[in-house]
Amino acid sequence: MTTAGTAVAEPPDVAPAAPDFVPGAPPPASVAADIWRGITRENPVLVQFLGMCPTMAVTNTLANGVAMGLATLFVLTGSGLIVALFSRYIAHEVRITSYILIIATFVTLADMILAATFPDISKALGPFMPLIVANCLLLGRAEAFAAKVGPVRAVADGLGMGLGFTASLSLLSSIREILGRGSILGHDLFGRRFEPWVFMAMPPGGFFTLGLALLGLAFIIEVRRRRAARAA
Amino acid sequence: MTASLVVTASPHVRSQDSTPVIMWNVVGSLAPVVAAAAWFFGVSGLLVIAAAVVGAVATEHFLGRGGTLADGSAAITGLLLGLALPPGLPLWMACLGGAFGITFGKLVWGGLGQNVFNPALVGRAFLQAAFPVAITTWPPVGGPFWALKGDLFALPFIRPATDAITSATPLGLLKFEGHATRLLDLVTGATGGSVGETAALVILAGGAFLAWKRYLNWRTPVSILLTVAAVSALIHLIDPRRPDALFMLFSGGLMLGAVYMATDLVTSPITNLGRWVFGFGIGVLVVVIRIWGGLPEGVMYAILFMNALVPFINRATQPRVFGSRGAKAAT
Amino acid sequence: MTATGFRHGVHPPEEKGLTSGLPIRRMPFPDEIVLPLRQHAGKPAIPCVKVGDHVERGDPVALADGWVSVPIHASAAGTVTAIDWWPHPDGSMAQAVKIKVDRFAAQVPRPRMVPHWEGLSTDQVIRAVQDAGVVGLGGAAFPTHVKLAPPKDHAVHTLIINGAECEPYLTSDHRTMAEHPDRVLFGIRVMMHCLGVTRCVVGVERNKPDAIAALQGARPADLDVTILPLTVKYPQGAEKMLIHAVTGIEVPSGQLPVSVGVVVQNVGSVSAIAEVFETGLPLIERIVTVSGRGLRRPANLIVPVGTKLRDLIGYCGGMTDDGVEVIIGGPMMGQAQADLDAPVLKGTTGVVVLRREETRQEKVYPCIHCGRCLEACPVFLNPSLLGDFARVGRYEDMAEHHLADCMLCGSCAYVCPSNIPLAQFFQAGKAALRRAAAGAA
Amino acid sequence: MTDVAPHCATGAAPQVHGKSSPAWRLLITLAIAGALSGWLVATVYNITLPAVKRHAAERLDAAVREVLRAPVRWDTLYLVHDALTRTAPAGDLDQVPKAYVGYDAAGKRLGVAITAAEPGFQELVTLMIGYDPGSGSLIGFTVLDEKETPGLGDKIERDSDFTHQFVGRTPPLTGVKGRAPATPSEVQTITGATISSRAVVRIIDHAVERWRPLLAAWDRGGTT
Amino acid sequence: MSHLAWIFVSTLLVNNFTLVMFLGLCSFFGVTAKIETAWRLGLANTFVLLLTAVGAWTLNTYVLTRTPFLRTIAFIVVIASGVQVVEMAVKKYFPILFRQLGIYLPLITTNCAILGLALFQTARHYTLAESLVFAIGAGLGLTLALSLMASIRERIEVAEIPIIARRMGLVLVVASCLSMAFMGFAGMGSAP
Ligand SMILES: Cc1cc2nc3c(=O)[nH]c(=O)nc-3n(C[C@H](O)[C@H](O)[C@H](O)COP(=O)(O)O)c2cc1C
Ligand SMILES: Cc1cc2nc3c(=O)[nH]c(=O)nc-3n(C[C@H](O)[C@H](O)[C@H](O)COP(=O)(O)O)c2cc1C
Ligand SMILES: Cc1cc2nc3c(=O)[nH]c(=O)nc-3n(C[C@H](O)[C@H](O)[C@H](O)COP(=O)(O)O)c2cc1C
Ligand SMILES: Cc1cc2nc3c(=O)[nH]c(=O)nc-3n(C[C@H](O)[C@H](O)[C@H](O)CO)c2cc1C
Ligand code: SF4
Ligand code: SF4
Ligand code: SF4
Ligand code: SF4
Ligand code: FES
Numbered sequence A: 001m002t003t004a005g006t007a008v009a010e011p012p013d014v015a016p017a018a019p020d021f022v023p024g025a026p027p028p029a030s031v032a033a034d035i036w037r038g039i040t041r042e043n044p045v046l047v048q049f050l051g052m053c054p055t056m057a058v059t060n061t062l063a064n065g066v067a068m069g070l071a072t073l074f075v076l077t078g079s080g081l082i083v084a085l086f087s088r089y090i091a092h093e094v095r096i097t098s099y100i101l102i103i104a105t106f107v108t109l110a111d112m113i114l115a116a117t118f119p120d121i122s123k124a125l126g127p128f129m130p131l132i133v134a135n136c137l138l139l140g141r142a143e144a145f146a147a148k149v150g151p152v153r154a155v156a157d158g159l160g161m162g163l164g165f166t167a168s169l170s171l172l173s174s175i176r177e178i179l180g181r182g183s184i185l186g187h188d189l190f191g192r193r194f195e196p197w198v199f200m201a202m203p204p205g206g207f208f209t210l211g212l213a214l215l216g217l218a219f220i221i222e223v224r225r226r227r228a229a230r231a232a
Numbered sequence B: 001m002t003a004s005l006v007v008t009a010s011p012h013v014r015s016q017d018s019t020p021v022i023m024w025n026v027v028g029s030l031a032p033v034v035a036a037a038a039w040f041f042g043v044s045g046l047l048v049i050a051a052a053v054v055g056a057v058a059t060e061h062f063l064g065r066g067g068t069l070a071d072g073s074a075a076i077t078g079l080l081l082g083l084a085l086p087p088g089l090p091l092w093m094a095c096l097g098g099a100f101g102i103t104f105g106k107l108v109w110g111g112l113g114q115n116v117f118n119p120a121l122v123g124r125a126f127l128q129a130a131f132p133v134a135i136t137t138w139p140p141v142g143g144p145f146w147a148l149k150g151d152l153f154a155l156p157f158i159r160p161a162t163d164a165i166t167s168a169t170p171l172g173l174l175k176f177e178g179h180a181t182r183l184l185d186l187v188t189g190a191t192g193g194s195v196g197e198t199a200a201l202v203i204l205a206g207g208a209f210l211a212w213k214r215y216l217n218w219r220t221p222v223s224i225l226l227t228v229a230a231v232s233a234l235i236h237l238i239d240p241r242r243p244d245a246l247f248m249l250f251s252g253g254l255m256l257g258a259v260y261m262a263t264d265l266v267t268s269p270i271t272n273l274g275r276w277v278f279g280f281g282i283g284v285l286v287v288v289i290r291i292w293g294g295l296p297e298g299v300m301y302a303i304l305f306m307n308a309l310v311p312f313i314n315r316a317t318q319p320r321v322f323g324s325r326g327a328k329a330a331t
Numbered sequence C: 001m002t003a004t005g006f007r008h009g010v011h012p013p014e015e016k017g018l019t020s021g022l023p024i025r026r027m028p029f030p031d032e033i034v035l036p037l038r039q040h041a042g043k044p045a046i047p048c049v050k051v052g053d054h055v056e057r058g059d060p061v062a063l064a065d066g067w068v069s070v071p072i073h074a075s076a077a078g079t080v081t082a083i084d085w086w087p088h089p090d091g092s093m094a095q096a097v098k099i100k101v102d103r104f105a106a107q108v109p110r111p112r113m114v115p116h117w118e119g120l121s122t123d124q125v126i127r128a129v130q131d132a133g134v135v136g137l138g139g140a141a142f143p144t145h146v147k148l149a150p151p152k153d154h155a156v157h158t159l160i161i162n163g164a165e166c167e168p169y170l171t172s173d174h175r176t177m178a179e180h181p182d183r184v185l186f187g188i189r190v191m192m193h194c195l196g197v198t199r200c201v202v203g204v205e206r207n208k209p210d211a212i213a214a215l216q217g218a219r220p221a222d223l224d225v226t227i228l229p230l231t232v233k234y235p236q237g238a239e240k241m242l243i244h245a246v247t248g249i250e251v252p253s254g255q256l257p258v259s260v261g262v263v264v265q266n267v268g269s270v271s272a273i274a275e276v277f278e279t280g281l282p283l284i285e286r287i288v289t290v291s292g293r294g295l296r297r298p299a300n301l302i303v304p305v306g307t308k309l310r311d312l313i314g315y316c317g318g319m320t321d322d323g324v325e326v327i328i329g330g331p332m333m334g335q336a337q338a339d340l341d342a343p344v345l346k347g348t349t350g351v352v353v354l355r356r357e358e359t360r361q362e363k364v365y366p367c368i369h370c371g372r373c374l375e376a377c378p379v380f381l382n383p384s385l386l387g388d389f390a391r392v393g394r395y396e397d398m399a400e401h402h403l404a405d406c407m408l409c410g411s412c413a414y415v416c417p418s419n420i421p422l423a424q425f426f427q428a429g430k431a432a433l434r435r436a437a438a439g440a441a
Numbered sequence D: 001m002t003d004v005a006p007h008c009a010t011g012a013a014p015q016v017h018g019k020s021s022p023a024w025r026l027l028i029t030l031a032i033a034g035a036l037s038g039w040l041v042a043t044v045y046n047i048t049l050p051a052v053k054r055h056a057a058e059r060l061d062a063a064v065r066e067v068l069r070a071p072v073r074w075d076t077l078y079l080v081h082d083a084l085t086r087t088a089p090a091g092d093l094d095q096v097p098k099a100y101v102g103y104d105a106a107g108k109r110l111g112v113a114i115t116a117a118e119p120g121f122q123e124l125v126t127l128m129i130g131y132d133p134g135s136g137s138l139i140g141f142t143v144l145d146e147k148e149t150p151g152l153g154d155k156i157e158r159d160s161d162f163t164h165q166f167v168g169r170t171p172p173l174t175g176v177k178g179r180a181p182a183t184p185s186e187v188q189t190i191t192g193a194t195i196s197s198r199a200v201v202r203i204i205d206h207a208v209e210r211w212r213p214l215l216a217a218w219d220r221g222g223t224t
Numbered sequence E: 001m002s003h004l005a006w007i008f009v010s011t012l013l014v015n016n017f018t019l020v021m022f023l024g025l026c027s028f029f030g031v032t033a034k035i036e037t038a039w040r041l042g043l044a045n046t047f048v049l050l051l052t053a054v055g056a057w058t059l060n061t062y063v064l065t066r067t068p069f070l071r072t073i074a075f076i077v078v079i080a081s082g083v084q085v086v087e088m089a090v091k092k093y094f095p096i097l098f099r100q101l102g103i104y105l106p107l108i109t110t111n112c113a114i115l116g117l118a119l120f121q122t123a124r125h126y127t128l129a130e131s132l133v134f135a136i137g138a139g140l141g142l143t144l145a146l147s148l149m150a151s152i153r154e155r156i157e158v159a160e161i162p163i164i165a166r167r168m169g170l171v172l173v174v175a176s177c178l179s180m181a182f183m184g185f186a187g188m189g190s191a192p
Helices: A031-039 A052-057 A062-089 A095-117 A119-128 A130-134 A134-145 A151-181 A203-231 B017-064 B072-083 B091-105 B117-132 B170-177 B183-189 B200-212 B218-238 B245-252 B253-260 B271-294 B299-316 C121-130 C144-148 C172-179 C179-194 C209-218 C239-247 C267-279 C310-314 C372-376 C383-391 C394-402 C411-415 C422-440 D023-067 D160-163 D194-220 E003-014 E025-030 E035-063 E068-093 E093-106 E112-123 E128-156 E169-185
Strands: C032-036 C061-065 C078-087 C093-101 C157-164 C199-205 C224-230 C262-266 C285-291 C299-304 C325-330 C349-357 D073-080 D083-085 D098-103 D109-119 D124-132 D137-145 D174-176 D186-188
Touching: A031 A151, A052 A119, A052 A130, A052 A151, A052 A203, A052 E025, A062 A095, A062 A119, A062 A134, A062 A151, A095 A130, A095 A134, A095 C310, A095 D023, A095 E068, A119 A130, A119 D023, A119 E112, A130 A134, A130 C285, A130 E068, A130 E112, A134 A151, A134 E112, A151 A203, A203 E169, B017 B072, B017 B091, B017 B117, B017 B200, B017 B253, B072 B253, B072 D137, B091 B117, B091 B253, B091 C411, B117 C411, B117 D186, B117 E169, B170 C172, B183 B200, B183 B245, B183 C172, B200 B253, B200 B299, B218 B245, B218 B253, B245 B253, B245 B271, B245 C199, B253 B271, B253 B299, B253 D073, B271 B299, B271 E169, B299 E128, C032 C078, C061 C093, C061 D186, C078 C239, C121 C144, C121 C179, C144 C179, C144 C262, C144 C267, C157 C172, C157 C179, C172 C179, C172 C209, C172 C267, C172 C285, C172 C422, C179 C199, C179 C209, C179 C262, C179 C267, C179 E003, C199 C209, C199 C239, C209 C224, C224 C239, C239 C262, C267 C285, C285 C310, C310 C325, C310 C349, C310 E035, C372 C383, C372 C411, C383 C422, C383 E093, C394 C422, C411 C422, D023 D109, D023 D124, D023 D137, D083 D194, D098 D194, D109 D194, D124 D194, D137 D160, D174 D194, E003 E128, E003 E169, E025 E112, E025 E128, E035 E068, E035 E093, E035 E112, E035 E128, E068 E093, E068 E112, E112 E128
Parallel strands: C157 C199, C157 C262, C199 C224, C285 C349, D174 D186
Antiparallel strands: C032 C093, C078 C093, C285 C299, C325 C349, D073 D083, D073 D098, D098 D109, D109 D124, D124 D137
């Protein structure tokens, strides 16, 4: 699903039509460009609005956010690589199923590894860890990108998207942890006299923080546009 | 004379009421409530209200389209927010609440008239979620006028020093101590609670005035109060340990909410039938939250929840177009 | 019988006291007459005179172009000086026949035979009415003869005479009923004859007791005519509201009164018909209420059609120093004039001059969803929502929400505390939809 | 905007145009993919399993030690058809209710640790409760799982003033608001978290109520 | 309050799947521009959630007892294929229903609300009855949230929204306010 283009379209009033799967490989680009794109112009969270659920659910502390981000990065890269390698052997009809299978495999791996290495974080993320499977971002990239390019670019894209995802999650979760608990990565920042904004640590705070980020982004873009307009 | 002719669209005559007139009348009708607040909570009450108003009005002025202060709606938002806050609340919180309410309850929606949620309550809900303890700490009513209750002047981001002597609201007492307050105290407002919520009778008077001037639609408060009375009476009948109707009516923020907040024209249904439905919904939710919910009071959440339903209610209660009987819809 | 009335509506200050007591007087002929060819609903008339021609009072200057059209007659003797573009009261420019009035002419029409209506067949009566150029004087100016010949498949059972005159200031219908009840009833007789109906109801708002009394007194024994007092409420005179008030019938939206067996005619139209069969004169003059606090000497005048507003207002003592807005029709639905050269038309019910402080202030606030417009709209629309759609140009949505049923009565805009020009929005919306439809066709 | 994005990927899985392949090929593909992933996952599972098990054990151990005041050893009793037994029943153990009996160096029983869960302010609150059947008083409790409001409800595990009050108290307890406890069966609730505090009290009372007879029965059936 | 009732209220309001648990946000933000679409999608979701509850419970009790590590994979694959089978069945036997809800089924298959239900009910060891109540509560909660969001978005379509809030900014503020409104139900059923 080539969403970057539609990133500016107004919300559709019905479920969007099925995109066509005519294999049209994305325009060639350097590895660096592939990575950079994912972090900035096609940022999965702030621009493409993918994987909202994990974004919201686990960004109440920075540790959770980063963990989720890195796990997703791992899955993206891994599944991207495998898909890129084998897509040409996978029959068209069972394409999606196979992708889901591949992704689910990597997610399970990530889940188990996290549980073995960082039990507390794993406990905190709970079911949201395996939920990465459902994150549209992965299937989207596998379908729209990895399947149509070579392994190198697939991995690069996975890295880019993953880093972009991690960056956004880190941003949101640090805002929420600092304001909501007065701490960062669990380290107390302002001492006991600080009055935390419980709001930030709660569900409305999740939506609110992302909203704030989007407003800020839009504001910057708008200012830039105005400047450009004045220059022209 | 042709030169100086004025040409406007028809109709060329208009009724007297204008939006600012309505708004400022509401502000005026709140004056007695503010006075009552001063009477019960002294200067502390006034300071909290002032802080909320400053927060709301300043935000409207600096972030708004400009020149919108004159319509008076921002002032109402600030006033009502202040009236729904506890007397000892640190002033910076009250101010922040006002700013939040106006910014995210009104301005991002496009300003006056466009918002779906009641800005004052958005501000209050934010405060309650952000500082649940501070906003449920209730200094006792009465005391010398100049006495500063709570930790009014706590610095931003600093935890307010918790006041040694705190009271509890009738609802808090009922829910957590299972102890009911005397009805007389409830009616006269001699109880703990938010700055402006305790003076039930004064609020009713203000509402009656506005209803008489047709600045607020009487259906909303009437249907809220009737529903609360009916439902709680029924529950009281089934289980006498539950509070009776009168207690329900005169405790907590119900009066202020029903008369001034549910009636916000912008955030309540536009059809009369819709207003009955809206009020009924609020009434039921208030009783349900107060009796079975975790929180002692639910007026604010009840109103916010029904605000969310308003667009839907409006859709569902459109009047039948003249001549469309017999299913002969015009297109 | 009693009036069932209609729901919603508004109560603007009546202001009729300014002229309701003043007897109808005849206005002297102006120096110049301007007769636009488009004065009625339907096709404009076709000129039948040339520049330089001399015309007597009552001579046709333009002929009907088809069935839904009427001829236009000279309202004064004189010379045709031009057939050219001229300011039209609707704000546009329109083709008009300009006549230099002959100062010393006797202004008596050519002798003509007065048609004896009993002798005539329905078709002949209808023809006579069309030839006399009679149109609805209630504002719509719809050719009356068309209404007299309803489609065969609809049986008309009731004729309703619209004497509501619900607009503030206007008293022309009021005076007509009070001073010439027998003429009104004669017109009714003729109409009932042509329509073949046995029942007629004259709806008059209660604020005109003298008119009601006069009509009651003049009621002939052999006709089933009821004079029905109506509550004073705007827009009582709106066709569909009036029908509902009188008969309790709701005219299905998108349909004509005939579809429920009713025909509505305005009092003025009726007396115009009467004149045709009393004097043989075509419709060349009408009764106009000239009123408002911006005017020095308000009056009810018999005005030759084609008289320029400038002359009319001048005859009424001119405008006061703070009189700034001149409206043709009533203040609720009437049109403000930018150019006082615009002439009085057959459909001009009144001319109202407002003082500066009476005009609308421009400041518009956002809709605060107070719902007053919903409570005002007599056809139960949601003007607030329609207004929102209009503001963002979503005309199809407006159509979907029954814009077609809006009759632009302005009740919603009258009550709107935010001063939103709703009626104007809806007019624009209707226009846009019409254009779109035309484009599609 | 990219609201479009989400609903596509899977959205189009069925109605796909394009060259169709013979069924056997599809099956083969899936089979191979499935086998591979299954094998991979199984392997990693077996590698990580010990670590995961260890963590779980550590968590349990820490909890038991905390609520039973550092017993030198403790053994597990399983609740099978309303009776306690030392032999673990077959099947998945983590649904089976358990009691952990702790002993000090002298082999004297310190008390029993039991787990219980009930709704708190937001979600289920799961506690491990240390209880001395002999004296019928509490040894302490710790929160195993809780989703209460951070900085408010979660004080039931962070606020030591609150947790320490329970030591030595005899259920049934009552939570009092805003004043010091008067009787040994009273505990003071946390301001701003009355509901969570009362949830803790409720859970402890119910748990003790439920386990007291069972443990008594077990004791009669020969204590060690 | 009885246990099942608590599960229902808790999932529907207190821990509303979308507004508090953050599940199915894709649909919440993506398919809520028109109200009809929204509640249809909600109902379709409820339907699939019920299937999932049964499926996941069966898998847990009979299939995956020895191989818990295959859960995620099994869930996702079984749900995805199961839904497709159901889709064909509905299409064949209830064409009307299919026209109403069918088109949304594919969109939902791997929506995290669905997988989330399976995972949560597993983590909480729900019995079949509990799972079903859980699924209904979740589905109705989803439908409620979607419909509310949609009706609000239909209204703000005609509002003069500041440019920087036009795209998604305001929608998230709306979500935040909705979520705040739902906080009133917190502690429901756990009251002293
Ligand atoms: C109009 C209005 C609405 C209110 N709504 C709420 C509410 O929804 N929830 C709430 O906790 N307090 C609300 N308050 C404050 C309550 O009336 C009451 O003072 C407070 O809830 C008691 O809180 P506590 O018992 O938790 O200490 C409101 C006050 C007013 C004036
Ligand atoms: C809002 C509105 C108010 C009207 N009020 C009157 C009225 O008071 N008197 C009247 O004669 N016609 C009134 N009309 C015009 C009537 O609807 C109708 O066109 C007219 O009475 C038909 O008679 P006519 O063709 O003889 O004019 C009104 C129309 C509208 C849209
Ligand atoms: C956002 C928010 C979160 C809350 N979280 C909790 C909580 O986690 N646990 C709890 O017992 N009460 C919680 N409450 C309930 C209120 O704090 C309630 O007023 C309080 O429990 C009453 O006890 P108090 O009178 O001691 O403040 C919360 C209230 C709000 C508004
Ligand atoms: C009767 C009435 C009640 C109002 N109540 C409120 C209120 O509760 N909260 C608020 O922020 N504004 C209130 N307003 C002001 C205004 O309507 C509100 O700020 C709008 O929501 C702003 O768009 C009220 C206005 C009126 C006329
Ligand atoms: S203008 Fe329209 S409303 Fe009015 S008096 Fe004439 S017809 Fe009646
Ligand atoms: S103008 Fe149209 S919308 Fe407004 S009141 Fe009259 S009919 Fe209703
Ligand atoms: S009257 Fe004006 S402000 Fe009130 S609802 Fe109608 S349009 Fe909105
Ligand atoms: S995962 Fe499926 S349902 Fe969720 S958004 Fe992506 S495509 Fe839509
Ligand atoms: S990430 Fe939850 S629905 Fe897409």
